[in-house]
Amino acid sequence: MWNIPFFPPTASKEGEAISTLYWTISWLAVFFGSIVLFGAIYLAVKYRASNEAVRRDDAVETDLRLELGWTLIPLVLALAIFGWSAKLYGDIYAPREGAYEVFVVGKQWMWHCQHPNGVRENNELHLPAGRLVKVTVISQDVIHAFSIPAFRVKRDAVPGRYNTMYFTPTQPGKYHLFCTEYCGTKHSEMIGWVYVLPPEEFQLWLAHGGGGGTATAALSLEEQGKQVFEGVGACSTCHMNPNAAVKAPDLRGLFGSKVKLADGRTVVADEAYIRESILNPGAKVVAGYQPVMPPYQGVLSEEQIIQLTAYIKSLAKEQPAGGK
Amino acid sequence: MATITAQTGTERVNYLNVRTTVASWLLTLDHKRIGILYLLGITFFFFLGSLAAATIRLELATPKGDLLSSDTYNKMFTIHGVLMIFFFLIPSIPASFGNFVLPMMIGARDVAFPRLNLLSWYFFMIGGMLATIALLKGGIDTGWTFYTPYSSAFAKGEVSLAIVGVFLAGFSSIFTGINFLVTIHKMRAPGMTWFRLPLFVWAMYATSLIQVLGTPVVAITLLLVAVERSFGIGIFDPNRGGDPILFQHLFWFYSHPAVYIMILPAMGVISEVIATFSRRRVFGYHFVAFSSLAIAIIGFLVWGHHMFSTGQSIYASILFSFLTFLVAIPSAIKTFNWMATIWKGRVHWEAPLIYALGFLGLFVIGGLTGLHLGSLATDVHLTDTYFVVAHFHYVMVGGATMGYMAALHYWWPKMTGRMYPQSWAKLAALMVFVGFNLTFFPQFILGYMGMPRRYHSYPEEWWALNLLSSAGASILGLGYLLPAVYLVWSLKYGRIAEKNPWGARGLEWEAVDTLPHPHNFERTPIVTRPAYDYAHPEEPTAIFPAPRPAYVGGGGKDG
Numbered sequence: 057m058w059n060i061p062f063f064p065p066t067a068s069k070e071g072e073a074i075s076t077l078y079w080t081i082s083w084l085a086v087f088f089g090s091i092v093l094f095g096a097i098y099l100a101v102k103y104r105a106s107n108e109a110v111r112r113d114d115a116v117e118t119d120l121r122l123e124l125g126w127t128l129i130p131l132v133l134a135l136a137i138f139g140w141s142a143k144l145y146g147d148i149y150a151p152r153e154g155a156y157e158v159f160v161v162g163k164q165w166m167w168h169c170q171h172p173n174g175v176r177e178n179n180e181l182h183l184p185a186g187r188l189v190k191v192t193v194i195s196q197d198v199i200h201a202f203s204i205p206a207f208r209v210k211r212d213a214v215p216g217r218y219n220t221m222y223f224t225p226t227q228p229g230k231y232h233l234f235c236t237e238y239c240g241t242k243h244s245e246m247i248g249w250v251y252v253l254p255p256e257e258f259q260l261w262l263a264h265g266g267g268g269g270t271a272t273a274a275l276s277l278e279e280q281g282k283q284v285f286e287g288v289g290a291c292s293t294c295h296m297n298p299n300a301a302v303k304a305p306d307l308r309g310l311f312g313s314k315v316k317l318a319d320g321r322t323v324v325a326d327e328a329y330i331r332e333s334i335l336n337p338g339a340k341v342v343a344g345y346q347p348v349m350p351p352y353q354g355v356l357s358e359e360q361i362i363q364l365t366a367y368i369k370s371l372a373k374e375q376p377a378g379g380k
Numbered sequence: 381m382a383t384i385t386a387q388t389g390t391e392r393v394n395y396l397n398v399r400t401t402v403a404s405w406l407l408t409l410d411h412k413r414i415g416i417l418y419l420l421g422i423t424f425f426f427f428l429g430s431l432a433a434a435t436i437r438l439e440l441a442t443p444k445g446d447l448l449s450s451d452t453y454n455k456m457f458t459i460h461g462v463l464m465i466f467f468f469l470i471p472s473i474p475a476s477f478g479n480f481v482l483p484m485m486i487g488a489r490d491v492a493f494p495r496l497n498l499l500s501w502y503f504f505m506i507g508g509m510l511a512t513i514a515l516l517k518g519g520i521d522t523g524w525t526f527y528t529p530y531s532s533a534f535a536k537g538e539v540s541l542a543i544v545g546v547f548l549a550g551f552s553s554i555f556t557g558i559n560f561l562v563t564i565h566k567m568r569a570p571g572m573t574w575f576r577l578p579l580f581v582w583a584m585y586a587t588s589l590i591q592v593l594g595t596p597v598v599a600i601t602l603l604l605v606a607v608e609r610s611f612g613i614g615i616f617d618p619n620r621g622g623d624p625i626l627f628q629h630l631f632w633f634y635s636h637p638a639v640y641i642m643i644l645p646a647m648g649v650i651s652e653v654i655a656t657f658s659r660r661r662v663f664g665y666h667f668v669a670f671s672s673l674a675i676a677i678i679g680f681l682v683w684g685h686h687m688f689s690t691g692q693s694i695y696a697s698i699l700f701s702f703l704t705f706l707v708a709i710p711s712a713i714k715t716f717n718w719m720a721t722i723w724k725g726r727v728h729w730e731a732p733l734i735y736a737l738g739f740l741g742l743f744v745i746g747g748l749t750g751l752h753l754g755s756l757a758t759d760v761h762l763t764d765t766y767f768v769v770a771h772f773h774y775v776m777v778g779g780a781t782m783g784y785m786a787a788l789h790y791w792w793p794k795m796t797g798r799m800y801p802q803s804w805a806k807l808a809a810l811m812v813f814v815g816f817n818l819t820f821f822p823q824f825i826l827g828y829m830g831m832p833r834r835y836h837s838y839p840e841e842w843w844a845l846n847l848l849s850s851a852g853a854s855i856l857g858l859g860y861l862l863p864a865v866y867l868v869w870s871l872k873y874g875r876i877a878e879k880n881p882w883g884a885r886g887l888e889w890e891a892v893d894t895l896p897h898p899h900n901f902e903r904t905p906i907v908t909r910p911a912y913d914y915a916h917p918e919e920p921t922a923i924f925p926a927p928r929p930a931y932v933g934g935g936g937k938d939g
Binding site: 060061062063064073074077078081082084085088089092093095096097099100101103104105110111112114115117118119122123126127130131134135137138140141142144145146148149150164197198199201203205206208209210211212214215216217219232234235236237238239240241242243244245353354 | 445450451454521523525527529530533534535618619623624625658659660661663664665666667688689690691694697698701702705706708709712713715716717718719720722723724725726727728729733737740741744745748749751752754755756757758760761763764765825828829830832833834835836837838839841844845915
């Protein structure tokens with residue numbers, strides 16, 4: 057109990073930048089807060105009714121220069137902080153290329169993490185130091201929030217919606233992982249640990265299928281997706297089956313391409329589009345096809361959808377058979 | 381309270397002794413009595429909400445969730461939030477002190493719609509009772525924010541009943557807002573021009589605008605949650621085709637401005653108290669008045685800053701952040717003008733002033749830590765942690781509730797005809813200030829370290845700061861209990877209050893008796909001086925010409 061920390065560890069590149077901003081604002085706050093608190097007490101003591109030694113007859117009821125001064129100085133400072141902070145936020149949260157991608161599904165009351173090579177872990181997340189990481193987060197039920205204070209980042213896990221966050225862990229170590237959006241009975245038990253490993257150690261950890269713990273070695277994410285595609289999903293009954301009774305869109309070369317819809321719109325086939333088209337195929341029907349695919353809402357879990365999406369992504373490099 | 385006698389000579393008719401039956405209270409149309417009724421109701425809910433807070437701090441005194449079950453803990457912070465926000469903070473100053481003094485301040489006999497005023501109290505009490513019944517029948521665990529789809533598709537318990545309670549309280553708030561807007565526009569005494577209005581009235585005007593324009597949105601939104609729960613219609617639940625983020629937009633469209641419903645009236649009180657006890661006109665009157673309106677207007681455009689981590693578009697977030705920094709400026713303007721009012725004043729260190737200085741000290745910390753949260757990059761780290769909890773308690777308890785206590789101590793003599801012991805009141809103010817800082821300052825540190833809010837248990841390394849916070853809360857609790865003791869004591873044993881014990885300017889002190897006549901003024905006053913005319917102590921703020929038979933009143937025409 058007496059080992060009392062007053063600061064969180066700072067273990068990411070983004071965290072360092074955010075800490076600098078945090079302390080700048082804090083010291084500004086201390087400065088202005090002290091002016092107001094001690095200034096008001098000082099004035100109230102100095103001008104106490106019993107003190108006749110102070111001059112009062114020159115008091116004025118208003119002064120435009122003062123008003124402008126205490127309007128404009130705070131305004132300029134506020135806008136400076138705003139600009140600094142907005143720039144930093146844009147740099148951190150706008151999409152960035154070349155990241156190590158992890159998928160996280162939140163559900164009452166656990167975190168389920170999937171690595172691209174198929175390693176899965178619960179309430180733990182292993183990451184390499186010194187490499188940009190992209191976390192895509194979604195919820196299976198209510199809203200959760202994926203928060204790693206040591207990295208100073210956080211994103212809500214919202215049902216029905218992929219959110220992303222980026223950060224670059226710098227310091228190997230073990231850091232708190234919290235759910236910070238109230239999600240029901242065991243909200244405060246929806247916690248875990250993030251382990252940052254030196255790059256070689258991380259590769260070793262991955263290669264050994266997670267090296268024990270709660271992680272499970274498996275097929276890669278896209279191989280798992282292929283299993284779902286051919287197994288529980290039964291997607292291959294129609295998709296990419298030359299003998300299918302039903303004409304279904306070819307999924308090769310699909311991911312990242314522009315898709316013409318039956319209603320005339322054009323959309324980019326990203327993760328959100330793939331997810332929606334699996335769960336609720338009637339929402340965006342591809343031009344030239346009949347809306348005959350059954351909805352998979354409630355049939356597939358968010359994990360399986362992420363696996364399927366990884367599989368469909370892997371087909372992006374292939375050429376569609378014949379025309380579309 | 382009904383046993384208080386008038387102070388001099390034969391017993392003069394006042395608003396308390398004019399009739400003393402229970403029915404005369406429950407059916408009263410007198411804004412002063414309705415203000416008292418509200419004061420009693422609000423105090424009751426404040427007490428219940430404080431008990432929940434005490435339970436929460438007791439649980440958090442140790443890292444393990446060992447006192448309550450997780451479900452009970454979740455219900456406790458929900459009770460605390462729902463009661464304190466909807467049944468204490470939002471109605472606190474407007475419905476009690478606003479009702480009591482606003483008509484007197486503008487030289488009116490009553491509010492514009494006395495029946496609506498009484499109805500608002502019944503809506504408030506019935507709403508509060510429904511919410512309390514929902515809590516007694518097993519409670520709700522959604523948090524006061526009722527976030528979907530948890531509240532609409534997952535949470536068990538009496539969520540719909542609590543929502544109906546909040547819905548009714550919302551309408552009572554709308555009624556009060558409508559009443560004050562019309563009263564301020566139409567009922568001002570002759571000569572009471574807009575820029576002669578006390579700044580409390582300007583603050584109430586700005587507050588009423590928010591109540592009237594914002595509250596319907598949250599009322600409908602919560603009703604939609606109840607509809608989704610009861611009938612399974614997909615509005616917010618993504619499994620039924622709804623959008624859970626839509627709820628947050630609608631909810632915060634009201635609930636952020638609601639923060640200004642809480643703080644603007646307190647700011648109005650602080651203007652009154654600082655002017656009175658500095659014996660000086662509020663510095664930069666026009667700037668203070670317009671800053672209230674600016675807060676009300678810009679305050680409607682910042683709701684998205686509650687949603688920076690939801691995945692809201694970066695550009696929307698940047699715009700909301702920009703507007704959030706803008707809305708900070710009017711508060712800064714007010715603060716510096718209050719300091720300039722004390723400057724070269726003649727400062728009387730009475731209890732209401734101590735509360736007002738406490739307000740300044742705590743509100744400024746609450747306001748400045750708002751910069752950390754309005755700023756995008758830092759907010760994402762701090763949101764949903766104890767940093768936010770500390771920030772809004774500094775604003776709502778340090779600010780709004782300090783303002784409420786200042787108002788209570790300032791207008792108590794006018795309301796009850798009695799003085800309370802000054803030294804006890806000063807001690808209580810100091811205890812609240814110290815206890816408050818001990819309770820909530822450690823929470824800033826905990827929040828920066830990442831401690832999430834609404835956690836029933838927490839990692840061991842945060843024990844010491846949490847224990848400090850819980851210890852501070854007990855001092856804070858005593859600081860709130862003390863006034864309950866000496867104020868009740870003063871009702872019977874307090875010194876009889878004079879008409880104007882503080883030497884204040886303003887019609888409610890200069891032109892209204894203590895205790896006030898049921899009609900406030902025996903004749904309609906004609907206002908001849910601006911507010912806070914301490915520079916001309918010999919000139920009364922209003923004169924009472926001999927009654928003219930043809931005169932039928934009518935306010936504001938000369939304004």
